[in-house]
Each structure stands twice: as C-alpha cells, then as structure tokens.
Amino acid sequence: MASFLSSSFYHAYTAHLFVCDNIKDIICLGLFFGALNASVASEFGMGASLSVRQILGSLPQMFLWSWSNLFRFTLHNQRSASAISEDKINKPWRPLSAGRISPQQVQMLIYCMYPAIFAISGTMGGVAPCLLEAFSCLWYNEWNGASNPLLKNLLNGIGLACFFSGPLEVATKSSVLSGDMKVFLWLLVLAGAITTTVHAQDFRDIDGDRVTGRRTVPLLIGDENARAALAVGILGWTALAGWFWEVGSAERSWLSGIPACVAGTIVVSFIVGPMAILAVALRLWSRYLQGRQLAANDYLALVALVLAESALSVFLAAGFAAGLGLFVPAQLLWAAANSCVKASILYLYIDLFPNKVFCRLCYGTLFITAAYFTMVLIEAFALCKPVQYNWDKSIEGHCTGENIAYLVAGIVNLTIDTFIVVLPMPLVFNLQLILSKKKSPSRQCSASGRSDLTYTVTPGAIYSVLEPTLGVVNACLPTIKPAITELFGPGTLHGTKGSSNSGGIYSSRSSRKLNGKVKGNLTRDFELLDDEFALHEVHINSHSDVGLISHDPKPSSPSLP
Numbered sequence: 001m002a003s004f005l006s007s008s009f010y011h012a013y014t015a016h017l018f019v020c021d022n023i024k025d026i027i028c029l030g031l032f033f034g035a036l037n038a039s040v041a042s043e044f045g046m047g048a049s050l051s052v053r054q055i056l057g058s059l060p061q062m063f064l065w066s067w068s069n070l071f072r073f074t075l076h077n078q079r080s081a082s083a084i085s086e087d088k089i090n091k092p093w094r095p096l097s098a099g100r101i102s103p104q105q106v107q108m109l110i111y112c113m114y115p116a117i118f119a120i121s122g123t124m125g126g127v128a129p130c131l132l133e134a135f136s137c138l139w140y141n142e143w144n145g146a147s148n149p150l151l152k153n154l155l156n157g158i159g160l161a162c163f164f165s166g167p168l169e170v171a172t173k174s175s176v177l178s179g180d181m182k183v184f185l186w187l188l189v190l191a192g193a194i195t196t197t198v199h200a201q202d203f204r205d206i207d208g209d210r211v212t213g214r215r216t217v218p219l220l221i222g223d224e225n226a227r228a229a230l231a232v233g234i235l236g237w238t239a240l241a242g243w244f245w246e247v248g249s250a251e252r253s254w255l256s257g258i259p260a261c262v263a264g265t266i267v268v269s270f271i272v273g274p275m276a277i278l279a280v281a282l283r284l285w286s287r288y289l290q291g292r293q294l295a296a297n298d299y300l301a302l303v304a305l306v307l308a309e310s311a312l313s314v315f316l317a318a319g320f321a322a323g324l325g326l327f328v329p330a331q332l333l334w335a336a337a338n339s340c341v342k343a344s345i346l347y348l349y350i351d352l353f354p355n356k357v358f359c360r361l362c363y364g365t366l367f368i369t370a371a372y373f374t375m376v377l378i379e380a381f382a383l384c385k386p387v388q389y390n391w392d393k394s395i396e397g398h399c400t401g402e403n404i405a406y407l408v409a410g411i412v413n414l415t416i417d418t419f420i421v422v423l424p425m426p427l428v429f430n431l432q433l434i435l436s437k438k439k440s441p442s443r444q445c446s447a448s449g450r451s452d453l454t455y456t457v458t459p460g461a462i463y464s465v466l467e468p469t470l471g472v473v474n475a476c477l478p479t480i481k482p483a484i485t486e487l488f489g490p491g492t493l494h495g496t497k498g499s500s501n502s503g504g505i506y507s508s509r510s511s512r513k514l515n516g517k518v519k520g521n522l523t524r525d526f527e528l529l530d531d532e533f534a535l536h537e538v539h540i541n542s543h544s545d546v547g548l549i550s551h552d553p554k555p556s557s558p559s560l561p
Contacts, residue, residue, distance in 0.1 A: 006078065014100045017093065018074040019067065026163050027066045034062050034167030036182065045179015046172045055171065061124045062167035068120055069133055069166065071158070074115040076141035079106040082212050090208035125173050126166035133162035149217050157195030161187045189244055193237035197230055272469040273312050280305045281475035286482040297347035301475050304340035307333050308468035316457045330336070335376040337468035342369045353427050361423060365416065368493060372412050379405050 018026075038058070050058070077083060078096055087097035095101045114134070121130035139145040140155045165187055167174045177184045199217035202209065206223070216260050218226040231471040280301055287294060311333035346362045346369075351360075381387050383405055389397030 010100075014095045015071065017098075017100070017341070018078065019070050020076070022070055024158065025264060026070055027063070030066045030163040030167045031059065033164040034171050035059070037168050038171040041172045041174070044176040046168075046176070046183065047178075050171060061172050065120060065124060065126050065130075065166050065170050066163060068113070068117050069163065072110065072117055073133070073137045073141075074138055075106050075110050075113065079110075080141075081101050082214075086205070086208040086212045086214070089211055090205050095274050101180050102425045124170050128175065128177075129162040129166040129169060133159055136162070147215065148213050149220050153195045153198050153217070156189040156191075156198040156400070160198075161191040164190060186244065189237070189240060193233070193241075196233040196237070200230055201225055202226075210396040217220060256340040257365040264343055272466060272473075273309060274306055276308055276469040276472040279473040279480065280478040283476040284487075286480050289482040289486055295347070297344045297350060297351065297475075300340050300344035300347060301472060304337050304344060304468065304475070305472050307337035307340060308472055311337055311468055331380055332377065332467055335373050338471060339369050341468060341471035341475050342366075342416060342420060343484075348475070348478065349424055353424065355427065358423075365419060365423070369416060372409075372416060375412070376409055450484060451496040 031419070035055045036057075037044070038055055039052075040451060041048055042049045058146075077559070078087065078094060081103075084096045084103075087094045094101065096106065106280050117130060117134075136155045136159045140152065140159070145151045169175060169184070172223075176187060202216040202218050203223070205216075205217055209219060217229070240467045241348070266381050282296070283298065283301060287298060314333060343366055346366050350359050350362050382396055383401065384399040385394070386397050389395060389399065
C-alpha cells in the first residue's frame with residue numbers, strides 16, 4: 001500500500017511539473033474569465049447569469065477542462081529533443097529534462113489524452129474551443145508553427161483565447177457565438193492583444209532559445225526593440241479595450257457610480273503615487289551609498305514629492321466630497337509640485353554641466369519657472385469674483401477669461417517642459433563618448449519633461465494627477481543606479497561596465513591627461529552620478545570608435561592597442 005501511494009504521488013507530481021509553469025497565466029486566468037463572465041452571462045445572450053453558488057459548483061468542471069487541455073499541450077511541447085536540451089538550460093526540473101519520464105512514455109500519454117479530452121468536452125461543454133486548441137497545439141508543436149516567430153505568437157493568441165472561452169462555455173453550457181457575439185468579439189480582441197505581446201515570455205528564455213537556434217521576437221529584432229514593441233502593444237490594446245467596452249461613456253457608470261475621471265484618478269493614485277515615493281527613497285539611498293551630502297536638487301525633489309502627494313490627496317477628497325469641487329487647492333498644489341520638479345532637474349543640470357553659458361540658461365529657466373508659478377497663483381484668485389466662486393458654483397459670482405487663462409498656462413507649461421528637455425542635449429552630444437553611450441543620458445534627460453496639454457479638458461483631472469508624480473519619478477531616474485546596483489547586483493542597468501568589448505580600459509584620470517578638461521562641460525559630480533555611462537571606466541578596442549581620442553601624437557599613458 002505504501003509503495004502504491006508513493007508511486008501515485010510520484011506520477012501525480014510528474015504531471016504537475018508539466019503544467020506548473022502555466023497554472024497562473026493559463027488555468028487561473030481562464031477560470032477567472034469564465035467565472036466573472038458567467039456571472040453576467042445574460043448581458044451577452046449566453047443564457048441566465050449564474051449565481052455565486054452555481055459558479056462555485058462549476059469550478060471543478062472548469063478546472064478539469066483547463067487542466068486536461070493544458071496537460072495535452074505541454075506533453076506535445078516538451079517531448080522533442082530540442083525542447084529537452086533547451087529545458088536542461090532554462091528549466092532543468094521539468095520531467096523530461098530531469099529524467100522522471102521518457103519521451104516514449106510521453107508519446108503514449110498523448111495518445112491517451114486525446115480521447116479523454118474529447119470525452120470531457122463532449123459531456124461538460126467547450127467542444128469548439130477544445131477542437132480549435134487541439135488544432136493550434138498540433139500546428140505549433142508538430143507542424144513547425146513555433147519556428148516562425150510571428151506564426152508562433154498568432155498560435156499563442158488563438159490558444160490562450162481557447163483557454164478563456166472553454167471554462168466559460170463549461171459554466172454556462174452556451175457557445176461564445178450565441179447572443180450578440182459580444183464575448184466572441186472580445187475574445188478576438190484578447191487574441192490580438194496576446195499575439196502582439198506574448199513575446200514577453202521569451203525574455204526569460206533567451207539563453208536557451210539562442211542555444212537551440214529558435215527564432216523568437218527578442219532574438220529577431222533585439223531585446224530593446226522587443227520591449228518597446230511590447231509597451232506599444234500594451235498601450236494600444238488597452239485603449240482599444242476601453243473603446244470596446246465604452247469605458248467612461250455617459251451611458252455606463254463604473255466603480256459604484258463614481259465618475260470615470262474620478263475613478264481613473266483613484267486608480268492612478270494607488271499606482272503612480274507609490275512609484276514617486278519609491279523613486280525618491282532610491283534617490284536618497286543612492287546618495288547615502290555614494291557618501292554624498294544632499295544637494296539642492298535632492299531637497300527640491302523631496303519638496304516636489306510632498307506637494308505631488310498632497311495634490312493626489314486633494315483630488316481624491318474632491319472626487320468623493322464634491323466632484324472635483326476642491327479644484328483651486330489642487331491646481332495650486334499641482335503647479336507648485338511641477339515647479340519644484342523643474343527646479344530639481346535644472347539644479348541637477350547645473351551640478352553636472354558647469355558650463356557658464358549653460359548655467360545662465362538654467363538660472364534663466366528657473367526664473368521663468370518661478371514666474372510661471374506666480375502666474376498660476378494670481379490666476380487662481382483673480383479670475384473669479386468672489387474668490388469662493390472658483391470652487392463653489394452654487395453661490396452668486398462670475399469668472400472672466402477662465403478658458404483663455406487655463407490655455408495660456410498650459411502652453412507656458414508645455415514650452416518650459418520642452419525647453420528643459422532640449423536644454424542639455426548639445427552638451428550631452430558633445431561628450432566624448434560613442435553614440436550608443438550618448439543615447440543613454442539623452443533618454444534620461446528627455447524623460448524629465450512631461451507636459452500637461454490636456455489640463456483644460458475634462459479628462460485632464462487624471463493627467464494633472466499624473467504629471468507631478470511622474471515628474472518626481474523622472475527627476476530621480478538619473479540618480480538611482482547605485483541603489484539599483486546594491487539591490488540587484490552590478491550590470492542590472494546596462495552600462496559600460498558590462499560592455500562586451502574587449503581591449504583596454506580608460507580611466508577618467510588618464511583620459512584627462514590625454515585630453516585635458518572636457519570642454520569645461522563636465523564635473524566630478526558627473527562621474528559620481530554613477531549612471532549608465534560611467535566615465536571612469538570606458539572599454540575600447542582597436543576597432544571601436546570611442547570618443548575619448550588623444551590629441552597628443554605620443555601619449556605616455558595608457559597605450560592604445
């Protein structure tokens with residue numbers, strides 16, 4: 001008896017190892033999709049909506065459908081020689097790579113699974129998704145569908161849509177094609193979203209894919225380009241999903257009747273607010289790790305954080321108390337936080353680039369920023385008579401030139417942000433670095449500006465919450481690498497230290513012996529910043545076009561290879 005139990009546990013655990021990687025992202029998501037949509041099935045013409053008790057009663061059948069189809073897919077996916085060799089690198093605990101089961105035994109299991117799965121679908125429901133998933137599984141694993149990265153992603157999208165629709169059909173006993181086909185169209189949207197973003201799972205398997213020669217999107221177009229495509233896909237499909245479900249329309253209310261702009265502000269607050277706090281904490285920790293005292297730009301970032309979080313609180317209070325009736329306090333906090341963010345960035349520029357002309361431009365921009373805040377302050381209290389009419393329209397009063405004033409404030413804010421973004425670019429591209437390294441500080445400087453052109457329109461409440469908090473995050477980005485390195489180890493952020501170029505190493509001290517001062521545009525603070533383009537260690541070789549070039553025909557040290 002003990003031997004039987006031990007053998008049963010061994011085989012059950014082996015079966016679990018086949019599917020354990022995909023329990024969260026396939027089985028759990030499919031169950032959630034089926035349960036939530038079954039609770040409102042009548043809205044889509046898929047029969048009566050199920051109660052909580054009915055949904056709980058259907059969960060075992062929904063789970064069995066999902067698990068059996070996933071198990072069949074993983075048997076196909078993991079049994080080939082190339083898959084086993086890849087798993088020995090990426091996932092050595094999988095049954096075949098660990099030697100718990102042989103490929104021949106897996107083949108026999110596949111033959112047994114097909115009639116079992118068709119029987120389950122025939123009795124419980126979900127026949128069409130089961131057949132479509134079986135076809136995509138065979139095409140993906142047996143007919144070389146995975147060899148083409150685009151076809152691979154498409155088959156992934158189709159397969160995952162099947163894992164969403166199957167549990168729903170099992171619960172409702174109705175097809176997703178029934179009713180007004182709203183669910184079917186939504187599944188098409190999900191399939192498209194998955195097709196264009198599923199390569200996110202390939203980032204963790206790059207080493208194994210490279211060894212086996214598999215062509216994936218990250219290997220085909222490069223890691224950075226693949227990540228950029230992923231971000232664009234997420235944003236695009238999110239916008240389409242909002243349009244599909246008419247999110248925020250006058251006909252639909254959500255979050256218990258809270259207006260869409262207020263609900264969006266609540267969501268943004270609990271995501272972006274903590275991000276700003278984390279960014280400032282990492283900035284302060286980085287200063288501590290570097291043994292540096294806090295400078296003016298650090299204190300301004302702290303003040304901006306306090307003001308930005310205060311603005312978030314006011315927007316939330318306004319949303320619940322008076323439907324954004326506390327507009328004027330929020331506007332003042334918003335303007336003060338943005339001004340402090342701009343000042344923090346400008347003082348950081350001054351610390352990094354002590355060029356006289358550049359510093360004068362920075363101080364001039366600081367003056368304009370202060371004037372802008374003063375303008376917003378005056379505008380808030382001078383437009384309406386009496387002042388209380390700004391936030392309380394139930395009393396008698398009037399406002400003059402309100403829309404024009406807000407438009408001018410938005411244009412001035414956008415102009416200042418754009419100028420701050422462009423301001424350091426000439427100095428960055430004058431740095432004696434190769435082009436790929438110049439891009440890094442350029443991206444960080446350009447991330448510092450976030451304009452709020454939509455402040456004067458209805459959705460502007462959400463964007464107005466975003467701007468100061470994201471501004472704090474962006475102001476801290478160039479300073480937090482020491483903390484990131486301390487947390488995750490060196491090389492986490494790709495810099496020159498992790499360069500694969502072979503050859504000698506220039507130190508900043510040696511480079512100054514060769515070049516003298518770098519056009520007066522660089523300080524020791526720039527090197528202490530410890531950013532992605534650390535100047536104290538630049539790898540070169542005889543075939544590279546490194547920008548640190550000696551003007552002395554006979555340099556004494558170091559020698560060029």
